[in-house]
Amino acid sequence: MSHKFKIGQRVRQARRPSSVDSGSAASSIxxxxxxxxxxxxxxxxxxxxxxxxxxxxxxxxLTLAS
Known part of the structure; x- marks a missing residue:
């Protein structure tokens, strides 16, 4: 399997179902x-x-940040 993203690309970390925070980390770029x-x-x-x-x-x- 090869990497989907490349060095220098901006991405967003998807929220994990077990996450207890308010989502601030999930929306970080x-x-x-x-x-x-x-x-x-x-x-x-x-x-x-x-x-x-x-x-x-x-x-x-990860998802690609727009």
């Missing part, structure tokens, strides 16, 4: 800074950054 190896499940992973810092996320958690 991130920039893809690195393509990471696929997880054991075969799902591509990314390193993303925002004003709040950097984190690693799975492709299924």
């Amino acid at each position: 991130f920039e893809i800074v690195r393509l990471m190896p696929e997880e054991r499940s075969g799902e591509p992973a990314y390193r993303v950054k925002s004003a709040a810092g950097e984190r690693a996320v799975l492709e299924g958690e």
Whole structure:
């Protein structure tokens, strides 16, 4: 499986059903800074950054920001 997003693209992290916050993190815009190896499940992973810092996320958690 190849990566859907490219370095430099702006993405939004989708809300997780188990999330207890008010949605502020879910509406944050991130920039893809690195393509990471696929997880054991075969799902591509990314390193993303925002004003709040950097984190690693799975492709299924991201949508393209408009």
